[in-house]
Amino acid sequence: MKAQVPEATRPQENRKSKPKPNGVIRNGYVEDIESLAIHNQDFRRVLYTAEHCQLVLMTLPPQGEIGLEVHTLDQFFRIEEGAGEAVLEGVKTPIRAGFAVVVPAGTHHNIINTGTVPLRLYSLYAPPNHRDGVVHHTRADAEADSEHFDGKTTFDSAASSLAV
Numbered sequence: 001m002k003a004q005v006p007e008a009t010r011p012q013e014n015r016k017s018k019p020k021p022n023g024v025i026r027n028g029y030v031e032d033i034e035s036l037a038i039h040n041q042d043f044r045r046v047l048y049t050a051e052h053c054q055l056v057l058m059t060l061p062p063q064g065e066i067g068l069e070v071h072t073l074d075q076f077f078r079i080e081e082g083a084g085e086a087v088l089e090g091v092k093t094p095i096r097a098g099f100a101v102v103v104p105a106g107t108h109h110n111i112i113n114t115g116t117v118p119l120r121l122y123s124l125y126a127p128p129n130h131r132d133g134v135v136h137h138t139r140a141d142a143e144a145d146s147e148h149f150d151g152k153t154t155f156d157s158a159a160s161s162l163a164v
Contacts, residue, residue: 007126032079034080037081039079041059042136045136046133048154049130049132050151051128052125052126054127054149057123060111061118065113065139067115069109071106072106074125075102075103075125079100081120082117084099085114087111087164
């Protein structure tokens with residue numbers, strides 16, 4: 001008898017169909033991150049927050065950028081679609097789909113979309129940097145919001161909503 005694979009762990013057969021970010025399970029997150037990233041329309045969308053790391057989708061419009069920043073935490077970027085530049089401590093490196101960028105804590109950095117199509121990526125923060133579940137449709141929305149990680153994980157948020 002063939003084991004049943006939960007729907008959230010099955011590979012997407014058709015990348016054109018828009019997935020639903022519902023991969024939260026009791027002890028983690030399982031989802032087709034590539035498909036979620038290439039369908040994301042928001043500047044920032046926090047998908048999952050654990051105690052020690054956080055998964056975030058980002059989309060930068062043509063000629064858009066994250067903006068020069070520096071964190072007291074480590075950050076990882078994976079480019080899923082588009083092309084641009086990673087700037088780490090002033091050093092510019094061309095990036096495109098398939099590239100990874102690791103930014104150690106204390107490094108001034110920026111991701112810039114130099115292309116004509118949206119640059120779509122996901123990022124891991126360790127430890128978390130943003131409030132769980134936050135969505136910023138645009139960079140301006142993100143800059144207007146002073147939110148930061150408040151210590152609540154995705155599981156904490158789900159548990160409190162069930163208790164209501």
